[in-house]
Amino acid sequence: MPRGESQLRLAEAAAERARRLLLFPSAANLDRSRPFLEQACANLEEVRRLAGEQPPARKRELLAGLTVLRQTGRRVTALLEGAARFRAGWFEALKVATAAGYNQAGEPAPSMPPRSLSVEG
Amino acid sequence: MPGLFNTLTTAADALGVFSQALNTVGNNVENSGTPGFARQDFNAVALPFDPRMGLEGGVVAGEIQNSRDEYAEQTVWTDQQAFGTADQSVTELSSVEPLFNVTGDSGIPQALDSLFQSFSALSVSPNDAVARNNVLSSATELTHQFNSTVTGLGNASLNLNQRIASAASTINGLTQQIAQLNTQIDSDPQSASDQAVDATLHNAIESLAEYANITVLRQPGGSVTVLLDGQTPLVMANQHYTIQASTGSGATVVQDASGKDVTNQLTGGRLAAMINIRNTVLPGYCNSLNQLAAGISDQVNNALLNGVDQSGNQGAQLFSYSSPSDAAATFQVTGITTDQLAAALPSAPGGNGNALNLAALANSPQVAGMTFTQYYSSLASQVGQSLNTAKQDQTTQQDLLDQARATRSDTQGVSLDTEAIKMLEYQRAYQATSHMVTILNDLTQNLMDMLQS
Numbered sequence: 001m002p003r004g005e006s007q008l009r010l011a012e013a014a015a016e017r018a019r020r021l022l023l024f025p026s027a028a029n030l031d032r033s034r035p036f037l038e039q040a041c042a043n044l045e046e047v048r049r050l051a052g053e054q055p056p057a058r059k060r061e062l063l064a065g066l067t068v069l070r071q072t073g074r075r076v077t078a079l080l081e082g083a084a085r086f087r088a089g090w091f092e093a094l095k096v097a098t099a100a101g102y103n104q105a106g107e108p109a110p111s112m113p114p115r116s117l118s119v120e121g
Numbered sequence: 122m123p124g125l126f127n128t129l130t131t132a133a134d135a136l137g138v139f140s141q142a143l144n145t146v147g148n149n150v151e152n153s154g155t156p157g158f159a160r161q162d163f164n165a166v167a168l169p170f171d172p173r174m175g176l177e178g179g180v181v182a183g184e185i186q187n188s189r190d191e192y193a194e195q196t197v198w199t200d201q202q203a204f205g206t207a208d209q210s211v212t213e214l215s216s217v218e219p220l221f222n223v224t225g226d227s228g229i230p231q232a233l234d235s236l237f238q239s240f241s242a243l244s245v246s247p248n249d250a251v252a253r254n255n256v257l258s259s260a261t262e263l264t265h266q267f268n269s270t271v272t273g274l275g276n277a278s279l280n281l282n283q284r285i286a287s288a289a290s291t292i293n294g295l296t297q298q299i300a301q302l303n304t305q306i307d308s309d310p311q312s313a314s315d316q317a318v319d320a321t322l323h324n325a326i327e328s329l330a331e332y333a334n335i336t337v338l339r340q341p342g343g344s345v346t347v348l349l350d351g352q353t354p355l356v357m358a359n360q361h362y363t364i365q366a367s368t369g370s371g372a373t374v375v376q377d378a379s380g381k382d383v384t385n386q387l388t389g390g391r392l393a394a395m396i397n398i399r400n401t402v403l404p405g406y407c408n409s410l411n412q413l414a415a416g417i418s419d420q421v422n423n424a425l426l427n428g429v430d431q432s433g434n435q436g437a438q439l440f441s442y443s444s445p446s447d448a449a450a451t452f453q454v455t456g457i458t459t460d461q462l463a464a465a466l467p468s469a470p471g472g473n474g475n476a477l478n479l480a481a482l483a484n485s486p487q488v489a490g491m492t493f494t495q496y497y498s499s500l501a502s503q504v505g506q507s508l509n510t511a512k513q514d515q516t517t518q519q520d521l522l523d524q525a526r527a528t529r530s531d532t533q534g535v536s537l538d539t540e541a542i543k544m545l546e547y548q549r550a551y552q553a554t555s556h557m558v559t560i561l562n563d564l565t566q567n568l569m570d571m572l573q574s
Binding site (some may be wrong): 040083 | 192193196200255281398513516517520523524525527528531532544545546549550551553554555556557561564565566567568569571572573
Protein backbone atom coordinates (compact mmCIF):
# COMPACT_ATOMS: atom_id res chain seq x y z
CA MET A 1 0.00 0.00 0.00
CA PRO A 2 1.47 3.42 -0.92
CA ARG A 3 2.23 5.83 1.88
CA GLY A 4 -0.68 8.20 2.32
CA GLU A 5 -3.22 5.71 0.93
CA SER A 6 -5.26 5.49 4.15
CA GLN A 7 -5.27 9.30 4.54
CA LEU A 8 -6.46 9.59 0.96
CA ARG A 9 -9.31 7.18 1.66
CA LEU A 10 -10.27 9.25 4.70
CA ALA A 11 -10.22 12.41 2.57
CA GLU A 12 -12.47 10.77 -0.03
CA ALA A 13 -14.88 9.54 2.67
CA ALA A 14 -15.06 13.02 4.22
CA ALA A 15 -15.66 14.70 0.84
CA GLU A 16 -18.35 12.11 0.08
CA ARG A 17 -20.13 12.92 3.36
CA ALA A 18 -20.04 16.61 2.47
CA ARG A 19 -21.50 15.76 -0.95
CA ARG A 20 -24.36 13.81 0.58
CA LEU A 21 -25.21 16.72 2.88
CA LEU A 22 -25.27 19.14 -0.05
CA LEU A 23 -27.94 17.07 -1.78
CA PHE A 24 -30.22 18.75 0.80
CA PRO A 25 -28.68 22.22 0.82
CA SER A 26 -30.27 23.91 3.81
CA ALA A 27 -28.14 26.52 5.58
CA ALA A 28 -27.70 24.03 8.43
CA ASN A 29 -26.45 21.34 6.05
CA LEU A 30 -24.04 23.78 4.45
CA ASP A 31 -22.63 24.45 7.90
CA ARG A 32 -22.53 20.72 8.66
CA SER A 33 -20.64 19.97 5.45
CA ARG A 34 -17.79 22.34 6.25
CA PRO A 35 -16.08 20.28 8.96
CA PHE A 36 -16.00 17.33 6.54
CA LEU A 37 -14.40 19.46 3.85
CA GLU A 38 -11.87 20.74 6.40
CA GLN A 39 -11.18 17.15 7.39
CA ALA A 40 -10.63 16.19 3.75
CA CYS A 41 -8.17 19.07 3.34
CA ALA A 42 -6.29 18.07 6.49
CA ASN A 43 -6.08 14.47 5.24
CA LEU A 44 -4.77 15.68 1.89
CA GLU A 45 -2.04 17.69 3.60
CA GLU A 46 -1.00 14.44 5.30
CA VAL A 47 -0.98 12.67 1.94
CA ARG A 48 1.26 15.39 0.54
CA ARG A 49 3.66 15.01 3.45
CA LEU A 50 3.86 11.23 3.08
CA ALA A 51 3.66 10.84 -0.69
CA GLY A 52 6.94 12.51 -1.72
CA GLU A 53 9.48 9.72 -2.25
CA GLN A 54 7.75 6.60 -3.53
CA PRO A 55 8.22 4.20 -6.43
CA PRO A 56 6.32 5.22 -9.60
CA ALA A 57 3.89 2.30 -9.23
CA ARG A 58 2.83 3.52 -5.78
CA LYS A 59 2.46 7.05 -7.09
CA ARG A 60 0.16 5.76 -9.81
CA GLU A 61 -2.02 4.10 -7.16
CA LEU A 62 -2.27 7.38 -5.31
CA LEU A 63 -3.07 9.21 -8.54
CA ALA A 64 -5.96 6.83 -9.20
CA GLY A 65 -7.34 7.63 -5.74
CA LEU A 66 -6.86 11.35 -6.31
CA THR A 67 -8.75 11.11 -9.60
CA VAL A 68 -11.74 9.75 -7.69
CA LEU A 69 -11.39 12.50 -5.09
CA ARG A 70 -11.17 15.15 -7.83
CA GLN A 71 -14.43 13.85 -9.29
CA THR A 72 -16.08 14.01 -5.86
CA GLY A 73 -14.72 17.57 -5.50
CA ARG A 74 -16.30 18.48 -8.83
CA ARG A 75 -19.62 17.01 -7.73
CA VAL A 76 -19.46 18.97 -4.47
CA THR A 77 -18.68 22.15 -6.44
CA ALA A 78 -21.59 21.52 -8.83
CA LEU A 79 -23.98 20.93 -5.92
CA LEU A 80 -22.84 24.06 -4.14
CA GLU A 81 -23.18 26.14 -7.31
CA GLY A 82 -26.57 24.57 -8.05
CA ALA A 83 -27.82 25.40 -4.57
CA ALA A 84 -26.45 28.96 -4.74
CA ARG A 85 -28.04 29.46 -8.16
CA PHE A 86 -31.37 28.23 -6.85
CA ARG A 87 -31.26 30.47 -3.79
CA ALA A 88 -30.26 33.51 -5.83
CA GLY A 89 -33.26 33.00 -8.13
CA TRP A 90 -35.48 32.14 -5.22
CA PHE A 91 -34.65 35.30 -3.31
CA GLU A 92 -35.10 37.34 -6.46
CA ALA A 93 -38.58 35.84 -6.84
CA LEU A 94 -39.33 36.49 -3.17
CA LYS A 95 -38.13 40.06 -3.45
CA VAL A 96 -40.50 40.69 -6.31
CA ALA A 97 -43.32 38.84 -4.58
CA THR A 98 -42.82 40.86 -1.42
CA ALA A 99 -42.98 44.06 -3.42
CA ALA A 100 -45.69 43.23 -5.91
CA GLY A 101 -47.50 40.19 -4.52
CA TYR A 102 -48.53 37.21 -6.60
CA ASN A 103 -50.55 36.95 -9.76
CA GLN A 104 -53.56 34.70 -10.25
CA ALA A 105 -51.39 31.75 -11.19
CA GLY A 106 -49.56 31.96 -7.89
CA GLU A 107 -46.39 33.29 -9.46
CA PRO A 108 -44.65 36.48 -8.34
CA ALA A 109 -46.23 39.43 -10.09
CA PRO A 110 -43.91 41.65 -12.12
CA SER A 111 -42.95 44.68 -10.11
CA MET A 112 -43.81 48.02 -11.65
CA PRO A 113 -41.16 50.70 -11.55
CA PRO A 114 -42.26 53.81 -9.60
CA ARG A 115 -43.86 56.36 -11.90
CA SER A 116 -45.20 59.84 -11.37
CA LEU A 117 -47.32 62.21 -13.32
CA SER A 118 -47.13 65.96 -13.08
CA VAL A 119 -49.54 68.31 -14.65
CA GLU A 120 -48.52 71.83 -15.36
CA GLY A 121 -50.71 74.63 -16.60
CA MET B 122 -82.01 32.03 23.53
CA PRO B 123 -80.73 33.57 20.29
CA GLY B 124 -77.26 33.83 21.92
CA LEU B 125 -77.22 30.11 22.75
CA PHE B 126 -78.50 29.27 19.27
CA ASN B 127 -75.79 31.41 17.67
CA THR B 128 -73.12 29.80 19.84
CA LEU B 129 -74.31 26.34 18.84
CA THR B 130 -74.32 27.38 15.17
CA THR B 131 -70.80 28.76 15.49
CA ALA B 132 -69.62 25.54 17.12
CA ALA B 133 -71.25 23.48 14.39
CA ASP B 134 -69.56 25.64 11.71
CA ALA B 135 -66.23 25.21 13.46
CA LEU B 136 -66.67 21.43 13.44
CA GLY B 137 -67.40 21.60 9.72
CA VAL B 138 -64.23 23.62 9.16
CA PHE B 139 -62.13 21.17 11.15
CA SER B 140 -63.68 18.35 9.17
CA GLN B 141 -62.53 20.04 5.95
CA ALA B 142 -59.07 20.58 7.44
CA LEU B 143 -58.90 16.86 8.27
CA ASN B 144 -59.97 16.05 4.71
CA THR B 145 -57.09 18.16 3.36
CA VAL B 146 -54.61 16.47 5.68
CA GLY B 147 -56.01 13.08 4.68
CA ASN B 148 -55.62 14.01 1.02
CA ASN B 149 -52.03 15.04 1.61
CA VAL B 150 -51.23 11.75 3.32
CA GLU B 151 -53.04 9.70 0.70
CA ASN B 152 -51.30 11.44 -2.22
CA SER B 153 -47.88 11.92 -0.72
CA GLY B 154 -46.49 9.13 -2.89
CA THR B 155 -48.13 10.36 -6.09
CA PRO B 156 -45.59 11.62 -8.64
CA GLY B 157 -45.91 15.35 -9.14
CA PHE B 158 -47.98 15.84 -5.99
CA ALA B 159 -47.62 19.05 -3.95
CA ARG B 160 -48.95 19.48 -0.44
CA GLN B 161 -52.11 21.56 0.01
CA ASP B 162 -52.63 23.81 3.02
CA PHE B 163 -55.99 24.43 4.57
CA ASN B 164 -56.64 27.97 5.82
CA ALA B 165 -59.28 28.58 8.46
CA VAL B 166 -60.50 32.18 8.41
CA ALA B 167 -61.48 33.77 11.73
CA LEU B 168 -64.80 35.65 11.77
CA PRO B 169 -65.14 38.94 13.67
CA PHE B 170 -66.02 38.54 17.32
CA ASP B 171 -67.96 41.36 19.00
CA PRO B 172 -70.94 40.23 21.07
CA ARG B 173 -72.22 43.79 21.47
CA MET B 174 -72.60 44.01 17.71
CA GLY B 175 -74.02 40.49 17.50
CA LEU B 176 -70.84 39.10 15.93
CA GLU B 177 -70.32 35.64 17.40
CA GLY B 178 -66.87 34.96 15.94
CA GLY B 179 -65.90 31.43 14.97
CA VAL B 180 -64.14 30.17 11.85
CA VAL B 181 -65.04 29.42 8.27
CA ALA B 182 -63.10 27.52 5.65
CA GLY B 183 -60.80 29.71 3.57
CA GLU B 184 -59.27 28.82 0.24
CA ILE B 185 -57.17 25.68 0.05
CA GLN B 186 -53.73 26.79 -1.01
CA ASN B 187 -51.50 24.68 -3.18
CA SER B 188 -48.00 24.93 -1.80
CA ARG B 189 -46.38 24.15 -5.14
CA ASP B 190 -43.76 26.71 -6.00
CA GLU B 191 -43.37 27.27 -9.72
CA TYR B 192 -39.81 28.57 -9.43
CA ALA B 193 -38.73 25.34 -7.71
CA GLU B 194 -40.64 23.39 -10.35
CA GLN B 195 -38.78 25.21 -13.14
CA THR B 196 -35.48 24.32 -11.48
CA VAL B 197 -36.44 20.65 -11.38
CA TRP B 198 -37.46 20.76 -15.05
CA THR B 199 -34.18 22.40 -16.04
CA ASP B 200 -32.17 19.80 -14.13
CA GLN B 201 -34.36 17.01 -15.46
CA GLN B 202 -33.56 18.17 -18.99
CA ALA B 203 -29.80 18.34 -18.30
CA PHE B 204 -29.91 14.88 -16.74
CA GLY B 205 -31.80 13.53 -19.77
CA THR B 206 -29.09 14.89 -22.07
CA ALA B 207 -26.24 13.39 -20.06
CA ASP B 208 -27.95 10.05 -19.41
CA GLN B 209 -28.87 9.53 -23.06
CA SER B 210 -25.35 10.47 -24.18
CA VAL B 211 -23.95 7.77 -21.90
CA THR B 212 -26.39 5.20 -23.30
CA GLU B 213 -25.51 5.99 -26.91
CA LEU B 214 -21.75 6.35 -26.47
CA SER B 215 -21.59 3.13 -24.43
CA SER B 216 -22.90 1.21 -27.42
CA VAL B 217 -20.29 2.77 -29.73
CA GLU B 218 -17.19 2.65 -27.53
CA PRO B 219 -16.62 -1.15 -27.84
CA LEU B 220 -16.11 -0.68 -31.59
CA PHE B 221 -12.89 1.22 -30.88
CA ASN B 222 -10.22 -0.90 -29.30
CA VAL B 223 -7.37 0.95 -27.64
CA THR B 224 -5.34 -1.96 -26.28
CA GLY B 225 -3.95 -3.05 -29.65
CA ASP B 226 -4.78 -6.72 -29.11
CA SER B 227 -7.77 -6.79 -31.45
CA GLY B 228 -9.62 -4.79 -34.08
CA ILE B 229 -8.03 -2.18 -36.32
CA PRO B 230 -4.87 -1.54 -34.23
CA GLN B 231 -3.96 -5.21 -34.18
CA ALA B 232 -4.66 -5.60 -37.91
CA LEU B 233 -2.58 -2.49 -38.62
CA ASP B 234 0.27 -3.87 -36.55
CA SER B 235 0.05 -7.23 -38.38
CA LEU B 236 0.18 -5.53 -41.78
CA PHE B 237 3.36 -3.62 -40.99
CA GLN B 238 4.89 -6.70 -39.38
CA SER B 239 4.17 -8.55 -42.61
CA PHE B 240 6.00 -5.77 -44.54
CA SER B 241 8.96 -6.18 -42.16
CA ALA B 242 8.93 -9.95 -42.68
CA LEU B 243 8.80 -9.34 -46.44
CA SER B 244 11.88 -7.14 -46.19
CA VAL B 245 13.72 -10.04 -44.52
CA SER B 246 12.61 -12.59 -47.16
CA PRO B 247 11.45 -10.54 -50.17
CA ASN B 248 10.97 -13.53 -52.44
CA ASP B 249 9.46 -15.92 -49.91
CA ALA B 250 5.95 -17.03 -50.95
CA VAL B 251 4.76 -17.36 -47.35
CA ALA B 252 5.90 -13.81 -46.51
CA ARG B 253 4.15 -12.50 -49.62
CA ASN B 254 1.00 -14.43 -48.79
CA ASN B 255 1.07 -13.02 -45.23
CA VAL B 256 1.07 -9.47 -46.63
CA LEU B 257 -2.09 -10.19 -48.60
CA SER B 258 -3.89 -11.92 -45.73
CA SER B 259 -2.91 -9.14 -43.26
CA ALA B 260 -4.10 -6.50 -45.72
CA THR B 261 -7.40 -8.36 -46.18
CA GLU B 262 -7.88 -8.58 -42.41
CA LEU B 263 -7.22 -4.84 -42.03
CA THR B 264 -9.86 -3.95 -44.63
CA HIS B 265 -12.35 -6.27 -42.90
CA GLN B 266 -11.70 -4.55 -39.59
CA PHE B 267 -12.39 -1.14 -41.13
CA ASN B 268 -15.50 -2.47 -42.86
CA SER B 269 -16.89 -4.02 -39.68
CA THR B 270 -16.19 -0.94 -37.56
CA VAL B 271 -18.04 1.27 -40.02
CA THR B 272 -20.86 -1.28 -40.21
CA GLY B 273 -21.03 -1.13 -36.41
CA LEU B 274 -21.31 2.66 -36.56
CA GLY B 275 -23.99 2.32 -39.25
CA ASN B 276 -25.97 -0.08 -37.06
CA ALA B 277 -25.64 2.30 -34.11
CA SER B 278 -27.00 5.03 -36.38
CA LEU B 279 -29.95 2.86 -37.46
CA ASN B 280 -30.75 1.96 -33.85
CA LEU B 281 -30.60 5.64 -32.99
CA ASN B 282 -33.10 6.43 -35.73
CA GLN B 283 -35.55 4.04 -34.08
CA ARG B 284 -34.97 5.54 -30.65
CA ILE B 285 -35.33 9.07 -32.02
CA ALA B 286 -38.69 8.13 -33.55
CA SER B 287 -39.70 6.54 -30.26
CA ALA B 288 -38.65 9.67 -28.30
CA ALA B 289 -40.68 11.89 -30.65
CA SER B 290 -43.63 9.59 -30.07
CA THR B 291 -43.16 9.83 -26.28
CA ILE B 292 -43.07 13.64 -26.53
CA ASN B 293 -46.26 13.62 -28.59
CA GLY B 294 -47.97 11.37 -26.05
CA LEU B 295 -47.03 13.69 -23.20
CA THR B 296 -48.09 16.86 -25.01
CA GLN B 297 -51.41 15.20 -25.83
CA GLN B 298 -51.87 14.36 -22.15
CA ILE B 299 -51.08 17.96 -21.14
CA ALA B 300 -53.56 19.31 -23.73
CA GLN B 301 -56.25 17.01 -22.32
CA LEU B 302 -55.54 18.27 -18.81
CA ASN B 303 -55.74 21.84 -20.12
CA THR B 304 -59.17 21.04 -21.56
CA GLN B 305 -60.26 19.71 -18.19
CA ILE B 306 -58.94 22.80 -16.38
CA ASP B 307 -60.48 25.26 -18.85
CA SER B 308 -63.87 23.56 -18.84
CA ASP B 309 -64.03 23.24 -15.05
CA PRO B 310 -62.21 25.99 -13.10
CA GLN B 311 -62.31 23.82 -9.97
CA SER B 312 -59.94 21.39 -11.71
CA ALA B 313 -57.12 23.92 -11.49
CA SER B 314 -57.05 23.43 -7.73
CA ASP B 315 -57.70 19.69 -7.91
CA GLN B 316 -54.72 17.88 -6.40
CA ALA B 317 -54.94 14.91 -8.74
CA VAL B 318 -55.10 17.10 -11.88
CA ASP B 319 -52.28 19.32 -10.62
CA ALA B 320 -50.08 16.32 -9.79
CA THR B 321 -50.74 14.67 -13.17
CA LEU B 322 -50.04 17.91 -15.03
CA HIS B 323 -46.75 18.55 -13.25
CA ASN B 324 -45.71 14.94 -13.59
CA ALA B 325 -46.33 15.07 -17.36
CA ILE B 326 -44.35 18.32 -17.68
CA GLU B 327 -41.48 16.83 -15.66
CA SER B 328 -41.41 13.77 -17.93
CA LEU B 329 -41.51 16.01 -21.00
CA ALA B 330 -38.59 18.10 -19.70
CA GLU B 331 -36.46 14.96 -19.67
CA TYR B 332 -36.89 14.66 -23.43
CA ALA B 333 -36.69 18.23 -24.72
CA ASN B 334 -35.86 21.80 -23.78
CA ILE B 335 -39.30 23.17 -23.07
CA THR B 336 -40.63 26.46 -21.77
CA VAL B 337 -43.81 26.28 -19.71
CA LEU B 338 -46.06 29.31 -19.39
CA ARG B 339 -48.87 29.21 -16.86
CA GLN B 340 -52.09 30.78 -18.12
CA PRO B 341 -54.42 32.78 -15.85
CA GLY B 342 -57.02 30.01 -15.73
CA GLY B 343 -54.45 27.43 -14.60
CA SER B 344 -53.80 25.73 -17.93
CA VAL B 345 -50.30 25.71 -19.41
CA THR B 346 -48.69 26.60 -22.72
CA VAL B 347 -45.67 24.49 -23.62
CA LEU B 348 -43.11 25.68 -26.15
CA LEU B 349 -40.07 23.97 -27.59
CA ASP B 350 -37.04 26.20 -26.96
CA GLY B 351 -39.42 29.05 -26.12
CA GLN B 352 -40.64 29.35 -29.71
CA THR B 353 -42.34 26.31 -31.26
CA PRO B 354 -45.71 25.49 -29.70
CA LEU B 355 -46.14 21.96 -28.41
CA VAL B 356 -49.25 22.64 -26.33
CA MET B 357 -51.57 25.65 -26.46
CA ALA B 358 -54.84 25.47 -24.56
CA ASN B 359 -56.55 22.23 -25.63
CA GLN B 360 -54.38 21.78 -28.74
CA HIS B 361 -51.23 19.71 -28.89
CA TYR B 362 -48.84 20.03 -31.82
CA THR B 363 -46.95 16.91 -32.78
CA ILE B 364 -43.34 16.74 -33.80
CA GLN B 365 -42.00 14.19 -36.21
CA ALA B 366 -38.55 12.75 -36.76
CA SER B 367 -37.55 12.22 -40.34
CA THR B 368 -34.75 9.69 -40.46
CA GLY B 369 -32.90 8.54 -43.48
CA SER B 370 -29.37 7.95 -44.65
CA GLY B 371 -28.52 11.64 -44.22
CA ALA B 372 -28.97 13.75 -41.12
CA THR B 373 -32.00 13.11 -38.97
CA VAL B 374 -34.40 16.03 -38.98
CA VAL B 375 -37.15 16.92 -36.51
CA GLN B 376 -40.13 18.79 -37.89
CA ASP B 377 -42.93 20.59 -36.11
CA ALA B 378 -46.63 20.12 -36.88
CA SER B 379 -46.39 22.46 -39.88
CA GLY B 380 -43.44 20.57 -41.34
CA LYS B 381 -40.88 23.20 -40.38
CA ASP B 382 -37.42 21.94 -39.48
CA VAL B 383 -36.94 22.53 -35.73
CA THR B 384 -33.88 20.32 -35.24
CA ASN B 385 -31.71 23.30 -34.25
CA GLN B 386 -34.18 24.23 -31.53
CA LEU B 387 -33.45 20.97 -29.72
CA THR B 388 -30.68 21.96 -27.35
CA GLY B 389 -31.34 19.76 -24.32
CA GLY B 390 -32.99 16.55 -23.17
CA ARG B 391 -32.84 12.99 -24.43
CA LEU B 392 -33.99 13.76 -27.96
CA ALA B 393 -31.34 16.48 -28.38
CA ALA B 394 -28.63 14.11 -27.13
CA MET B 395 -29.71 11.45 -29.62
CA ILE B 396 -29.83 13.95 -32.49
CA ASN B 397 -26.37 15.24 -31.58
CA ILE B 398 -24.85 11.78 -31.56
CA ARG B 399 -26.73 10.69 -34.68
CA ASN B 400 -25.97 13.80 -36.74
CA THR B 401 -22.62 15.00 -35.40
CA VAL B 402 -20.71 12.50 -33.26
CA LEU B 403 -21.12 9.31 -35.32
CA PRO B 404 -20.46 11.03 -38.69
CA GLY B 405 -17.36 12.56 -37.09
CA TYR B 406 -16.06 9.11 -36.11
CA CYS B 407 -16.86 7.83 -39.62
CA ASN B 408 -14.97 10.72 -41.20
CA SER B 409 -11.91 9.96 -39.10
CA LEU B 410 -12.03 6.29 -40.11
CA ASN B 411 -12.44 7.33 -43.76
CA GLN B 412 -9.41 9.59 -43.50
CA LEU B 413 -7.35 6.81 -41.95
CA ALA B 414 -8.43 4.16 -44.46
CA ALA B 415 -7.78 6.49 -47.38
CA GLY B 416 -4.40 7.45 -45.88
CA ILE B 417 -3.30 3.83 -45.48
CA SER B 418 -4.51 2.94 -48.96
CA ASP B 419 -2.89 5.93 -50.68
CA GLN B 420 0.46 5.70 -48.91
CA VAL B 421 0.86 1.94 -49.28
CA ASN B 422 -0.23 2.04 -52.94
CA ASN B 423 2.17 4.90 -53.71
CA ALA B 424 5.04 2.97 -52.19
CA LEU B 425 4.13 -0.15 -54.15
CA LEU B 426 3.89 1.79 -57.42
CA ASN B 427 7.43 3.02 -56.84
CA GLY B 428 8.77 -0.54 -56.67
CA VAL B 429 8.97 -3.55 -58.95
CA ASP B 430 7.48 -7.02 -58.57
CA GLN B 431 9.20 -10.39 -58.90
CA SER B 432 9.10 -10.12 -62.71
CA GLY B 433 10.67 -6.65 -62.68
CA ASN B 434 7.42 -4.92 -63.64
CA GLN B 435 6.07 -1.85 -61.89
CA GLY B 436 4.27 -2.81 -58.68
CA ALA B 437 0.49 -3.06 -58.47
CA GLN B 438 -1.83 -1.41 -55.98
CA LEU B 439 -2.73 -3.40 -52.86
CA PHE B 440 -5.77 -1.43 -51.67
CA SER B 441 -8.75 0.33 -53.20
CA TYR B 442 -11.77 2.34 -52.04
CA SER B 443 -14.57 4.02 -53.94
CA SER B 444 -14.29 7.62 -52.65
CA PRO B 445 -12.73 9.49 -49.71
CA SER B 446 -16.18 10.04 -48.16
CA ASP B 447 -16.81 6.31 -47.74
CA ALA B 448 -13.28 4.96 -47.81
CA ALA B 449 -13.65 2.87 -44.64
CA ALA B 450 -16.83 1.15 -45.81
CA THR B 451 -15.47 0.35 -49.29
CA PHE B 452 -11.89 -0.34 -48.23
CA GLN B 453 -10.73 -3.59 -49.85
CA VAL B 454 -7.77 -5.48 -51.26
CA THR B 455 -7.44 -5.35 -55.05
CA GLY B 456 -7.08 -8.49 -57.14
CA ILE B 457 -3.31 -8.31 -56.70
CA THR B 458 -1.41 -11.62 -56.67
CA THR B 459 1.49 -12.46 -54.39
CA ASP B 460 4.08 -12.20 -57.16
CA GLN B 461 2.84 -8.71 -58.08
CA LEU B 462 3.83 -7.31 -54.67
CA ALA B 463 6.63 -4.84 -55.30
CA ALA B 464 9.21 -5.68 -52.64
CA ALA B 465 12.15 -4.43 -54.65
CA LEU B 466 13.21 -1.04 -55.95
CA PRO B 467 13.64 -0.57 -59.73
CA SER B 468 17.36 -0.04 -59.14
CA ALA B 469 17.72 -3.45 -57.44
CA PRO B 470 15.20 -6.01 -58.76
CA GLY B 471 14.76 -9.04 -56.51
CA GLY B 472 15.90 -7.01 -53.50
CA ASN B 473 14.09 -5.77 -50.41
CA GLY B 474 14.41 -1.96 -50.86
CA ASN B 475 10.75 -1.29 -51.38
CA ALA B 476 9.66 -3.69 -48.62
CA LEU B 477 11.82 -1.63 -46.25
CA ASN B 478 10.07 1.53 -47.47
CA LEU B 479 6.68 -0.11 -46.86
CA ALA B 480 7.66 -1.15 -43.34
CA ALA B 481 8.97 2.36 -42.63
CA LEU B 482 5.52 3.83 -43.30
CA ALA B 483 4.50 2.55 -39.86
CA ASN B 484 6.83 4.93 -38.06
CA SER B 485 6.55 8.15 -40.04
CA PRO B 486 3.75 10.76 -39.89
CA GLN B 487 1.15 9.90 -42.53
CA VAL B 488 -2.26 11.30 -41.50
CA ALA B 489 -2.76 14.72 -39.90
CA GLY B 490 0.84 14.75 -38.73
CA MET B 491 0.53 11.37 -37.00
CA THR B 492 1.50 7.80 -37.75
CA PHE B 493 -1.38 5.48 -38.68
CA THR B 494 -1.35 3.90 -35.23
CA GLN B 495 -1.16 7.25 -33.47
CA TYR B 496 -4.06 8.55 -35.52
CA TYR B 497 -6.20 5.54 -34.64
CA SER B 498 -5.21 5.74 -30.96
CA SER B 499 -6.15 9.40 -30.94
CA LEU B 500 -9.57 8.58 -32.38
CA ALA B 501 -10.13 5.69 -29.94
CA SER B 502 -9.12 7.79 -26.95
CA GLN B 503 -11.40 10.58 -28.17
CA VAL B 504 -14.30 8.09 -28.15
CA GLY B 505 -13.32 6.88 -24.68
CA GLN B 506 -12.90 10.42 -23.41
CA SER B 507 -16.31 11.45 -24.73
CA LEU B 508 -17.91 8.54 -22.90
CA ASN B 509 -15.97 9.33 -19.74
CA THR B 510 -17.02 12.98 -19.84
CA ALA B 511 -20.63 11.96 -20.47
CA LYS B 512 -20.51 9.62 -17.46
CA GLN B 513 -19.14 12.39 -15.24
CA ASP B 514 -21.89 14.72 -16.49
CA GLN B 515 -24.47 12.03 -15.81
CA THR B 516 -23.29 11.63 -12.21
CA THR B 517 -23.20 15.37 -11.62
CA GLN B 518 -26.59 15.96 -13.23
CA GLN B 519 -28.13 13.14 -11.20
CA ASP B 520 -26.82 14.90 -8.07
CA LEU B 521 -28.25 18.23 -9.21
CA LEU B 522 -31.60 16.67 -10.05
CA ASP B 523 -31.80 14.97 -6.65
CA GLN B 524 -30.86 18.27 -5.04
CA ALA B 525 -33.49 20.22 -7.02
CA ARG B 526 -36.18 17.72 -6.01
CA ALA B 527 -35.14 17.94 -2.37
CA THR B 528 -35.10 21.73 -2.52
CA ARG B 529 -38.53 21.76 -4.15
CA SER B 530 -39.96 19.82 -1.20
CA ASP B 531 -38.10 22.09 1.19
CA THR B 532 -39.41 25.34 -0.24
CA GLN B 533 -43.05 24.37 -0.67
CA GLY B 534 -45.37 26.70 1.20
CA VAL B 535 -42.70 28.64 3.06
CA SER B 536 -43.33 32.00 4.61
CA LEU B 537 -41.89 34.97 2.74
CA ASP B 538 -40.78 36.64 5.96
CA THR B 539 -38.94 33.57 7.21
CA GLU B 540 -37.18 33.13 3.88
CA ALA B 541 -36.15 36.79 3.71
CA ILE B 542 -34.59 36.49 7.16
CA LYS B 543 -32.71 33.37 6.06
CA MET B 544 -31.08 35.19 3.15
CA LEU B 545 -28.09 36.46 5.09
CA GLU B 546 -27.70 33.10 6.78
CA TYR B 547 -27.51 31.38 3.39
CA GLN B 548 -25.07 33.90 1.97
CA ARG B 549 -22.69 33.40 4.88
CA ALA B 550 -22.99 29.60 4.67
CA TYR B 551 -22.39 29.56 0.89
CA GLN B 552 -19.35 31.79 1.09
CA ALA B 553 -17.73 29.80 3.87
CA THR B 554 -18.44 26.40 2.26
CA SER B 555 -17.41 27.60 -1.18
CA HIS B 556 -14.07 28.72 0.26
CA MET B 557 -13.45 25.24 1.69
CA VAL B 558 -14.41 23.51 -1.57
CA THR B 559 -11.97 25.70 -3.50
CA ILE B 560 -9.18 24.78 -1.08
CA LEU B 561 -10.01 21.08 -1.40
CA ASN B 562 -10.03 21.20 -5.21
CA ASP B 563 -6.76 23.15 -5.35
CA LEU B 564 -5.08 20.78 -2.91
CA THR B 565 -6.20 17.75 -4.92
CA GLN B 566 -4.92 19.23 -8.18
CA ASN B 567 -1.59 20.30 -6.63
CA LEU B 568 -1.05 16.85 -5.24
CA MET B 569 -1.85 15.26 -8.62
CA ASP B 570 0.62 17.60 -10.32
CA MET B 571 3.24 16.75 -7.72
CA LEU B 572 2.83 12.99 -8.21
CA GLN B 573 2.85 13.30 -12.00
CA SER B 574 6.04 15.36 -12.13
